[in-house]
Amino acid sequence: SYKFWATQPVPRLDEQSTAEKPDGPIKEVIRELVPKDAAPLPEGYEWVELDLTSDAEVKEVYNLLSQHYVEDDHAMFRFNYSAVFLDWALKSPDWKKSWHIGVRAKGPSRLLVATIFGIPIKLKIRQNVVDVVEINYMCVHKKLRSRRLAPVLIKEVTRRCNLDGIYQAIYTGGVVLPTPVGSARYYHRSLDWLKLYEVGFSPLPPNSTQARMIARNQLPPNTSTPGWRVMQEKDIDAVLDLLVRYLDRFNLTQVFNRAEIEHWFHNRHKPEDQVVLSFVVEQDGKITDFASFYCLESSVIGKMSEKHAKIRAAYLYYYATEQAFNPKEKGLKERLLQLGQDLLIEAKKAKFDVFNALTLHDNPLFLEELKFGAGDGQLHHYLYNWRTKPINGGINEKNLP
Ligand code: YNC
Ligand code: MG
Numbered sequence: 001s002y003k004f005w006a007t008q009p010v011p012r013l014d015e016q017s018t019a020e021k022p023d024g025p026i027k028e029v030i031r032e033l034v035p036k037d038a039a040p041l042p043e044g045y046e047w048v049e050l051d052l053t054s055d056a057e058v059k060e061v062y063n064l065l066s067q068h069y070v071e072d073d074h075a076m077f078r079f080n081y082s083a084v085f086l087d088w089a090l091k092s093p094d095w096k097k098s099w100h101i102g103v104r105a106k107g108p109s110r111l112l113v114a115t116i117f118g119i120p121i122k123l124k125i126r127q128n129v130v131d132v133v134e135i136n137y138m139c140v141h142k143k144l145r146s147r148r149l150a151p152v153l154i155k156e157v158t159r160r161c162n163l164d165g166i167y168q169a170i171y172t173g174g175v176v177l178p179t180p181v182g183s184a185r186y187y188h189r190s191l192d193w194l195k196l197y198e199v200g201f202s203p204l205p206p207n208s209t210q211a212r213m214i215a216r217n218q219l220p221p222n223t224s225t226p227g228w229r230v231m232q233e234k235d236i237d238a239v240l241d242l243l244v245r246y247l248d249r250f251n252l253t254q255v256f257n258r259a260e261i262e263h264w265f266h267n268r269h270k271p272e273d274q275v276v277l278s279f280v281v282e283q284d285g286k287i288t289d290f291a292s293f294y295c296l297e298s299s300v301i302g303k304m305s306e307k308h309a310k311i312r313a314a315y316l317y318y319y320a321t322e323q324a325f326n327p328k329e330k331g332l333k334e335r336l337l338q339l340g341q342d343l344l345i346e347a348k349k350a351k352f353d354v355f356n357a358l359t360l361h362d363n364p365l366f367l368e369e370l371k372f373g374a375g376d377g378q379l380h381h382y383l384y385n386w387r388t389k390p391i392n393g394g395i396n397e398k399n400l401p
Contacts, residue, residue: 039155061115088263094120099133101153158384181388193213219344
């Protein structure tokens with residue numbers, strides 16, 4: 001029924017078939033009419049801006065999310081975004097404190113019970129480039145669920161963004177809402193099959209054995225792409241140039257600037273705190289390829305948690321290759337298989353248990369051959385206050401002539 005979402009500038013679920021309208025805002029926002037004050041919260045709670053320059057406040061966000069954020073459908077695993085990860089994800093270039101929103105209990109505990117966060121990004125949606133807010137980490141404490149607090153959080157972040165002249169948003173979620181612009185499926189590649197089996201993540205297929213599954217998921221000990229190495233600070237401009245051209249082939253993509261390449265891909269953390277691992281291929285002094293993954297643990301919360309408390313997952317992040325500009329499409333697939341294999345080897349060396357990827361961008365070209373298997377999770381992509389036709393097959397529709 002979507003009582004809240006029916007009031008919002010998003011396409012209705014049954015709208016696909018209606019007459020074609022041009023791409024653009026669904027509703028014009030009149031700046032003068034944007035409320036100057038936040039909507040009231042239930043008695044006993046108050047709005048706060050979180051100060052993520054304070055390690056103590058980052059830790060409070062970590063504590064809320066580690067207990068109350070996204071779980072799988074069977075409540076076996078819960079994302080465990082680390083404090084360094086949150087610091088990285090929420091303090092990207094031009095971040096604004098007023099888009100880091102919390103709800104606290106009044107009174108001495110001041111307990112943080114809900115959050116919603118936005119960061120500013122530039123998004124290319126087909127022929128338009130739009131300044132939007134990317135919304136993430138909406139979370140309500142389990143004891144306050146189903147009290148219509150989520151719509152209040154969403155309206156408040158919308159109000160604050162509108163006051164800053166931002167009227168569009170992008171967000172993702174596992175739940176179906178009006179209306180995905182695209183949908184992707186999670187795929188998983190076992191790196192430590194036995195551990196994944198022991199925590200109940202990977203099944204033992206009928207007609208197979210543990211020994212066979214372990215052997216099937218073996219990887220060579222070392223990478224094999226000539227010129228493959230860790231990305232360094234001196235590579236930032238080359239990666240910017242390559243990645244921007246590569247992503248321009250797609251109909252829905254972030255448009256990165258130099259500061260963002262540095263922030264999102266260049267490691268500034270101590271090795272044990274690394275959130276993103278980025279690699280380049282240098283051939284004859286030229287950067288021809290780029291590939292990255294980020295680190296996100298999940299807590300094992302079900303009854304299988306006795307032996308292992310955490311799953312260390314690597315998530316395929318951005319990548320790019322000059323091979324995409326070679327007219328032979330087959331060359332692209334071969335190159336991506338090569339780069340993907342080396343990423344898996346790097347993740348294995350760094351002691352990850354599983355490598356996850358979505359069926360978007362060029363990923364479907366290599367997932368099956370690299371022994372990724374389809375998971376049961378979906379990730380839907382949503383745009384707020386922007387009309388555009390659905391982008392085919394998730395967000396991997398190519399922007400080719
Ligand atoms: C969700 N994930 O449908 P209707 S993803 C959006 N995204 O509204 P209540 C959601 N809406 O159906 P609860 C949603 N989940 O009546 C539920 N809803 O129209 C809608 N889980 O509210 C739902 N984090 O407060 C319904 O539900 C209404 O107490 C019900 O709270 C929901 O961060 C939630 O999965 C998700 O913490 C906070 O369950 C809670 O259950 C929770 O009664 C675990 O809410 C953690 C979790 C969500 C992760 C994410 C992206 C969020 C995007 C929000 C939309 C942003 C729009 C753009 C704003 C800026 C615009 C500009 C400019
Ligand atoms: Mg609620």
